[in-house]
Amino acid sequence: MVLCLGVMMTFVNVSSTISALSPLQDDLHISASTLVWVSSAFSLAVVSLVLSAGTLSDLLGRRRVFWAGVLLFTLGSFIAFLAGNAGLLIAAQALMGVGAAAVLPSSLAIVSHTFADPHERTGAISIWASCAGLGLAIGPLAAGVLLDQVSWHAVFLTDVVIGLITLILTPLLVSESKHPTRRFDPAGMVLGTLAVASATYAIIEGGATGYGKPVIIASYVVFAVSLVAFVRVELRHRDPMLELRLFKNASFTTVMSIGAVTMLAFVGISLLTVLYLERVAHENALMTGVKLLPMFATYIVVSAFAARLVQRLGIAATLTTGLALMGVGAFALLAAGPFSGYGAMWPGLFVAGVGSALLVAPSTAAAVNSVPPLEAGMAAASVNMFRQLGSVLGPSVLGTLVTTRFPRLLHDRLASAGVPAGRVDDVIAGITRGGTSRPQASLAHAVSAAYPQAFTDALHLGWLVAGIVSLAMTVPTALFLRRRRPVA
Structure with missing residues (x-):
């Protein structure tokens, strides 16, 4: 219990x-x-x-x-x-x-x-x-x-x-x-922790900001080096x-x-x-x-x-x-x-x-x-x-x-609904920054129809x-x- x-x-x-x-x-x-x-x-x-x-x-x-x-x-x-x-x-x-x-x-x-x-x-x-x-x-x-x-x-x-x-x-x-x-x-604990932590950090941060950034690439390098060292230490x-x-x-x-x-x-x-x-x-x-x-x-x-x-x-x-x-x-x-x-x-x-x-x-x-x-x-x-x-x-x-995937799907649906390209980019930027901003009244109907469809397709x-x-x-x-x- x-x-x-x-x-x-x-x-x-x-x-x-x-x-x-x-x-x-x-x-x-x-x-x-x-x-x-x-x-x-x-x-x-x-x-x-x-x-x-x-x-x-x-x-x-x-x-x-x-x-x-x-x-x-x-x-x-x-x-x-x-x-x-x-x-x-x-x-x-x-x-x-x-x-x-x-x-x-x-x-x-x-x-x-x-x-x-x-x-x-x-x-x-x-x-x-x-x-x-x-x-x-x-x-x-x-x-x-x-x-x-x-x-x-x-x-x-x-x-x-x-x-x-x-x-x-x-x-x-x-x-x-x-x-x-x-x-x-002690060596195994330090190297094992470093290997897992660097890989996990790269997965999480890369998912949020992109996997091509220098800090993400560096994290994977640290992971590879520490993993090889960990294996050598543990086998001995x-x-x-x-x-x-x-x-x-x-x-x-x-x-x-x-x-x-x-x-x-x-x-x-x-x-x-x-x-x-x-x-x-x-x-x-x-x-x-x-x-x-x-x-x-x-x-x-x-x-x-x-x-x-x-x-x-x-x-x-x-x-x-x-x-x-x-x-x-x-x-x-x-x-x-x-x-x-x-x-x-x-x-x-x-x-x-x-x-x-x-x-x-x-x-x-x-x-x-x-x-x-x-x-x-x-x-x-x-x-x-x-x-x-x-x-x-x-x-x-x-x-x-x-x-x-969601921004691309929302862009396509809004464009198909006849929303001007400049307005489409503004709406998507407002939503992806946190979802707190509301679209203009003239676009509200198009967004209310496109948003759930695009988000569901992404899910x-x-x-x-x-x-x-x-x-x-x-x-x-x-x-x-x-x-x-x-x-x-």
Whole structure:
């Protein structure tokens, strides 16, 4: 229960922050490029530090690192509540990301250590993963209520309350455990963090400003150099932070890839759906959260039964089915048109929710069960890193596809409606600078008709790519995933 509270807290922040982006942008008067970092600073910190945090939890004590992570996360949430400018809010999100990086692998390692039997462990991990979905579901609902009654500042108080409860209960109910022979790998930690951080920064910033800028190219150079150095160091270290030899086994590598693809599709579909509901259907934050429930609530319910399905169908069949359903759900969302209503959307969300439930917990359990018990912490940190990388790629890649295609589609529709070329450019510039400026009265009708159609068509491309990536991943999953443990 305590570990699940900690995990739920981290995911509440993800979905509640997305729900609060529009009001906080209006209140703080921040640009679209800066707004990207309000949510992405959290993801950058998590994906960069989660592997190192997993190693530290093995060395220093998993309960100790978990408690410290909850403390940092709670502190960051309180700072975000008090933030009066974009810089402080982004810094608070980064601090929350540091805390989440400690919470995720340590909590999963404690679960793996507590439940030694593989079947029991799979069931416990299913509960652990369902609480992540519960956090994603609670976030928009709580944010919607607080945004309606108070302000965006209050959105971050939800995690402060959960964090304080978790801080009190952890020393009372969670047992301490360590890896008995784990050694410190400082070079691996530094190089691994640098490699992941530089690549993640390039993905996020490149998606917002363009991938051809010198700073983005430099980031990829840093990534390449640090990655090569990391591999050399880890292969020579007697007790590496990441056992790279495990990746020689196609099954282990496939599980890591599934983790990344799952979160790319899950978070990407969620974000695109939020954009549709808020910008096309003009729903408020609370109704947006309610209308996401077919995906999030289904994920929570089906996750509770995922362990039983694995026992009956096998891990490969379960994960292949989950990926296929995720892809079908994404394709089904293409039925949502600019004026079609919610009835065309919820079936796709429902199917995607079932698919994600068959992926998140089983793939996590497959990673942990595929290594010896003493390496469970490393496996937990690895799968969390790949999942977080996927959660960064989802909004960055799919969001970039939408934001780059939308202006072109809107330009074409306005031009087809007879709007003069000069006026078209002015309207698009006003909308893409933040969407707060309104067109002239003479253009209002043309824009009101063209905007939802162009935006929906742009979202369709994002959903289409999410579906294709999910279905493509079914091939290596069916071919390479096996039950046997890889040999280190």
